[in-house]
Amino acid sequence: MTEGISMADQSPLLTHTDKATGVRTLTLNRPHRKNAVDGELWQLLHDALSGAGQDPELRALVITGAGGDFCAGADISGGGREGHPLTRMRFINEVALMLHELAIPTVAKVDGVAVGAGWNLALGCDLVVSTPTARFSQIFARRALSLDFGGSWLLPKLVGMQQAKRLALLAEIIGAEEAKSLGLVTYVVAVEEIDAFVTDLANRLAAGPPVALAQSKALLNENADRTLRDALASEARAQSINFATADTPVAFQAFVDKTDPTFTGEWNVQ
Structure with missing residues (x-):
């Protein structure tokens, strides 16, 4: 799932750019936390999306996760949570807006868990490619939290109000095929084929006008x-x-x- 990137790199966000095609891949790299996003990783995502938006050579962006998972949402384990919660949320909101407003096409490559803000990070991309064993949840209610990272805006547009309320209020875990049937996943591709599939998809997008x-x-x-x-x-x-x-x-x-x-x-x- 992270072909061409050394997992020895301890940075929480790995960046790889194919200069021949103009495709950049951002890999969330906190596999010990299922790539849950802490304060440092939010900042790195902010900076990476800002850089992508200002790079005239880029033609497409892929976001994925290391270690067999996409993203377990925001890291609520307690570290890096200084300051007022509203200040932190405003910064996280900036990241969501930067992804949504990025001019180049974006693709989420999802394996393992994509829950909470992690699922909404994937939904914020233009296309979502998932393995059959990926699992999705708007898990917020299980943590006594409400939707964030754009979920309250994205879900009703994608699945309609009743299904959005079901996903938000029950915080159910659903599989890739159900997510695809609801319009929340674009493609479901076997794990051994997903790297090549996403590479081809991103290259096709990058070759467009x-x-x-x-x-x-x-x-x-x-x-x-x-x-x-x-x-x-x-x-x-x-x-x-x-x-x-x-x-x-x-x-x-x-x-x-x-x-x-x-x-x-x-x-x-x-």
Whole structure:
């Protein structure tokens, strides 16, 4: 699940970038805590997402976990919890927003547990790829807590209000196939195949037209709560931006020539 990354690295967040494809992988690396996120790891995630958003060479981002688990949520064991809870939550909220607003496509690669904020970290990605044995839970109620890391916004949009309430209020643990049937997992792939599958998926996303993909992602995120009139106005604005890149004529020519286009996202106003 962490091909090409040495687990000898003791950093709580491992970063690997394939410069040939522009795909970066962030690996949560606290396997002794099932990759539960403590204060240090929240800061590292914040910095990594900020860096990803400012790197013009990046075309896609994969988030995964080390040691056979994705993420057991926030680490509530007691360490690194200085300061007012609201201050800590505001910082965690910044991380959630940075992931949601990241212009490049994001993929969560999930094995083992993805619970609480860990599941919502996966749901905050654009696509979720899971092994058949992965387990998911909005576990907050079992800890006398309420939803966070965007769960109260994400769940009703993805599964509807009744299923969202079921998942939140009962804090049930569900498997990968049920999560997929609810629309909470995009693909379920055998554990021995998931690394290759996600690599291919991320490479396909990275090969797409970066400006157009960013526009489509933003339109889907923004227009879910707007009227059709608002959505159409946003689409017209985004399409005008796309026509001002080199990618559109390249795509049209490739269609005519029956070849594969190479997209750069370069501005091309005459």
